Structures are given as structure tokens and as C-alpha cells.
Amino acid sequence: MGFWKLSVLLVPAALRLAAQEPAFSGVAPARGTGAAVAGAKEDPAAVERGGKLYATNCGGCHGVTARGGPGAPDLVRSVLVLDDEKGILIAPILRNGRPEQGMPKPDLTEPQIADIVAWLHVQTYAAGHRTTYAFLDVVSGDPKKGEAYFNSNCKFCHSASGDLKGIASRYEPIALQSRWLQPRGGRGGAGRGGSSGPAISPRSTVTVTVTLPSGQSFSGSLERIDDFNVSMRDSAGEYHSFTREGAVPKVEIHDPLKPHLDLLRKYTDPDIHNVTAYLVTLK
């Protein structure tokens, strides 16, 4: 009974995540302005022209990011902008201004108005869609402290001159931080709809040993486990499946990545930032 409980606790997070959560990709999907232009289905050239026209004609009052300025409203949160389709609502205001509300009539041609409308639609799309959000610079820690942390916590399994050699040239810092925290990936990241990441190294394969009441024992890589069944593939590639009833048969699981999960309870945020700062030096 005691062992049974223990074996349950040893099961890795990825097995639980696999059923419903997207894996985190080490390769960041396209983000930022380009993603927002594509998502909003606007012409990139029009958006670029519109951005310049906006800055010259509108940014002074409505703010350079259209989030409002002294006396002029936020256009990203504007109900009129959000309700607009193809400039039907916005264009009349850009043609005539709103003198009664203190907005002068801008001097814009019809194509220029269309360009500003396209740029505004991209701003609202970008604010409302996490898939377009770009991570900022996540490297803030102290690489020396990170190296010290690495040497006292990570070097039993990893080496800067071995498995991690050149890791910083394979991953962007945000992907590197995500991957070293949880090599099997997790929820979120790619706007909660990420694609599957690169293959997990074979040395992180979860293995299982099942021992029957007769004493006969089977070992292999874990395929699936729940309260009623455990299955594996042995070293010859053969599939084995066992019915579970409580503590019978005995099931022992070994997850090489368990230390990564155990450390989640121990890291401070500076530890995390320092380790990342150290790992990004391993070019």
C-alpha cells in the first residue's frame, strides 16, 4: 500500500498533460506585428502606410499607440473602432472630424483614410489576440549566480560542456527558459494553442516495471497508466498490457525528469532568472 502510493506520486507531469494540453514548442511561433497584420487580414503595405499617417495626423492627441492621450480617447478600446468593418464607421469621422468634440477635420485622401483604418484594425486585433503577443527580454539574471546554482543542483545530470554544449545557439532565451524548467513542455506559451515541440531526448523516457504476484517481472517504456491498466513497450518493441486492481500487480515507475518537477517547489524567481542568464552564455 505504501509503495503503491509512492509509485503514484512518481508519475511525471507530462503523462497528465498529454491527454489535453498542447506541448510547448522550443521554436517560437510567429508573433508580434506581422502576426497581427496576418490575423486581421489586412494588407501589410496599407498597414505600414497607415501607421505613418496615423503618427503624423492622429498620434499627437490619441497617443502613438492609439491608447489615448490628453483629451482624446483610447482608440483600441473604442466601441466605434471595434464595431467597424471596412471603415464604414471610422471613415466618416476621418473625413469630417468631430468639431463638436474638439477633433479637427484631418486633411486626408480616401486611400489614406483606408490605410489608417487598416492600421487601427491591426491594433485592436493585436490587443485582443494573445497569439500575437511577443515575449520581451527574459534575460535579467546574474550568470555567475546561475552557474553556482547549476553546479549545486543540476550538474548531477547535466554538463555545460556535454549535453548542454551550445544550447544557447539552439534556443531563443524564452524557449530555453521554458525548456529547462519543463523539458516536456506544458500549457500556454503559444497562446494556448501551440504546436508540438521537438522530440524529447530518449534519455528522458519514462520506464516502468510491473511485477506480478507470481514474481514474474516486465520492464519497458511506459505507454499509458491509469487506475485500471498499465501498458509498456519492452526493449524488443513488444507491447504488454496489465489490468490493475489496487496494489496488484506492483507498478514501479521511473521518470528521469522527476527532479525538474521536484525543483518547482524549491526555485526562487531569482534562481530561475540566474540559471537562464547562465545558460544563455552556453553558445
Added chain:
Amino acid sequence: MKMQRLVLLGCCAALPTLFAQLLKPSDLLKQPTDAWPTYNGDYSGRRFSPLTQINSGNVHTLSLAWATRFSGTGGGPGGGRGGAGGIQIKSTPLMINGVLYLTSPNHVWAADARTGRELWHYQYPANTGSTIGNRGVAIYGNWLYFESPDSHLVSLDARTGKERWKVEIADPKLDYTSTVAPVVIGNHIITGIGGDHLDNPGFIQSRDPETGALQWKWWTTPRKGEPGIETWPDEYAAAHGTGQAWIPGTYDPELNLYIVGTGNPNPVMAEKSRKGDNLYTCSIVALNPDTGKMVWYFQPSPHDVHDWDAVETPVLIDGVIDGQRRKLVLQASRNGYFFVLDRATGKRIVATPYIETLNWSKGLDAKGQPVPDPAKFPTVDGVLVSPSSNGATNWQAPSFDPDTGLLYVGTSRSYSMFYLTDTEDRPEGWAGLDQGVGDGGNALLAIDYRTGKTVWRHDWPSGSGVTHMLTTAGKLLFTSNGQNLIAFDPANGKILWHAGLMAAPSAGAITYLLDGKQYLTVAAGDSLYSFTVNQPVR
């Protein structure tokens, strides 16, 4: 007062009775065993059935009576993610008079509860609303009420599936989306909305059951001059503070209080433009259903920055605290805290974490509300927080068994890194990203309401821990793990029965008596499964 209330409800119910009604609103005041007439089965949100035909002594013989797959044929947008035909039934079905009513986004079906045979299928027109999920319909007389992805309240004739009318309840172009199963109280159809991508105001509305006309609207954040506005920097921040109530609430007919949870404030992960507690986001609020006026509130997550909606079903129980009989509200909140409140006042009785990995709180304030640790607010370089943005639990239905005095809740000891991506003075939308980085295990917890302590737990070997619960007087607790539907002994957590389905159960199981037979019915992916215990051949 109590008498008055019942008389009033009686009057309202009597008005449209020109022909036999499937369900009189006043029927909702008692818990039926031959129907499952609301999202939670009754107003209390306990998801406890007094039925005993299926019980701990015979559950090993529980067998499939029928299974039916529902499809959204006829084109149009998807019915939610997953399922063979893209259909994912996240609705708790209703069962009235031998007919089941179930939904997925853009779809409503009626099916014969005896056989599973589809009786009619209503398809909502193509639209751009989010198809993340739909929690089901409400019934009043012969009419069903359904919220569409593009935020319309649709009324159907329950007998035919024909549309009576539809009214817009929120502007879909402002990124609102609607998933709520409406709640019928007297002659009020109480609706909620969702959508937190663009800092739009949140509200709860009551609509007329005959016309859909607005009866009242309660903003989830205060307006100028209203109490609570002092918890925002200014009226503008409050008006864009969101706080969507996207799960049906519960109702106490004696106190005449509709008790419902609200969602996260906006911008979601950036807090600098909304310093303060940000009432009434991430709150449990008690509203008068006749007026829409708030009577009390309690805020599980003041100044939330982690997307921890406090929408989880507020479960109403009558319990004993320090030897005194009390009217209580229970919530296992998404932020990892379990709360017990006085139902008349909203005052805290118990507040304690139910996952031991929780790391974002500095303790409780004088009101018993958690005090967020600013060190765990999202940053550009990321902070590690437990629970994850998905929460220690989520919208999945808990259950309270009055025989054991335990609340059963599906939980995850999850972690996320929370990153700030928008550092402007006026951040907008989500303004940040989060990444799950694993968990310390997923478990079914049985929590003693008097102390908040876990009496027993079942750690799952794999699969999500955040699943739906149902208890019955047959000394049974039904839940799921992966594709397995599982019965436990609610007293001690012993597994008594299971069945592997073709998909993971995607909504709460229901139970009812039909022709003298107790059914257990559950939605999993695009299908419904119904189980009974077989009697010996006579």
C-alpha cells in the same frame, strides 16, 4: 417574507399555463428525482441526488443502457473542440418528462431519455463567436433558453426545437462570447457572458421569459459614485475592468439571493493601470434576482493578475458550525483557496488553501480574503506561480454530499510562469502570457466544509485532475479520469466501479428516475452515455 415569496412565484408561474407545461418555474423550488431540470439539478449547486436505486451495493452491475453520438451535420461552424465531428458536449444535459436537452456551441439537441434517440436538432446560424464551450439550456414552461457564441439569448420551443425569438445580449464585435446555461428564477431568465480579451465591461442580465426584454442589468464593476469604485484608480479603469460571470450561479429561495461568481479583471496580467482590489471582479456576489441589486460580496482574489476567475459554482448547504445550524456558501476557488461564507451576509467562516503548492498569497486580510504577494505579479522575465493560470480547479462542477459532509473537487497542483508582455502605462487586453511548466500531481479531494481540511484524497496516476463530480444518497461519488467514468465510495475514496468511454467525460454526470428506473447519464466528447443497474429477469 418566505410565504410572500412563494406566493409571488406561484403567481408568476400561473400566468402562461394555457396548456400543459413541461416545467413550471415553481417546480424548481423543490428537488425533483424524476427530472434534472437545471444546470446543477437543483438551485443549491450541490449536485447531490437523493436517489438510491443505483447504490454502493449494486454499482458493480452498473451497465450501459444506451449511447448516442450527436453530430452537427448541416455545415456551419464547429460545435467546440474535440469529438469525432468536432462536437464537444460541455453542457450538463437537462432531463424533463423523459426528454434530454443538451448543447454544444451553435447546437441544441433533444433526445429520448429512454433510448438516446435524437428527437430534434437546432442549429444556430454561422457566426464569428468563440466556440470554446456551452454549458447548456434552461427551461421555463415549454420554452428553452440558449446562449449563442455571438451573445444572443435564443428561445426555442422544447417540444419541436423551433426558434421563438432571439435577442442580442452583448455586442459580439467587442469580443464578448456567451457560454452560460441561463438560470430561471421566477419569471427571470438570468444570463451571463464571457470574453476577457479586450477590456470590455462585464455584466449579468435578467431577461423576460416571454419576450427576451431586459429586466435588469448588473455591471460586475462599479460605476461613478457606486460603492467599490474606490477599489479602482478611476471610473475609466473600472468600466474596462471586465469580470465576466461565465458559469451559472445558485439560488436561495428563502433569502431570495442569486449567488454567482465573477471572473478576472482586465487588463488580465498587467496591474499598473488598475491598482486596488478591483471590485467586483474575482468575487462571489449575492444579487436580488428581482431587482439586480447586490446584497453582499466576498472577493476570493482581490487584485487578481493570474486569470483566476472566481466563477466556480458557489455551493449552498445548510451546515453546522460551532454547534449552530448555519446557511452557508462553499467555493473551492480557482486560486487554490477553499472558502465557506455565511449565506445571508457573505462573511467568511473558513478560508484555507486546498493545494499545498500555492505560493502567491501573503495570508488573509481581516475579511478573510487572500492578500496577493506583489512579488508574484507577472514580470517581463517571468515569475513561477502555483496554481497555474488554469487554476487549482476550474469550472468543472464540484459536489457536496450531505451524508458525508464533504465537498468533492477535482484539483491540480499546477505551476505556470507568468510573463508581462505589455509594459506601457496603458496596458490592454491580456498584456501578458503564461506557460505551464508542470505540476506536483492531480487529485480528487474530499474536503470537510467545517475546517477546509482534506479528509481523503485520490491521486490520479495520469490525466487531468480537474473533473466533474456527482454524489447520490446511494453512497456513491461519480467522477472521471481520462476516458474512465468512475464510482467511488464518498466516505473513504475506495473505487467501486469504472467504465472506459470513447472520450473523456466533458460535463457533469446527471441522474434521474424514469419509469421506475434510475439512470446515470454523462456527456463525453460528442456522445451521451446512459447507465442503469439491471434487474434479474422476472
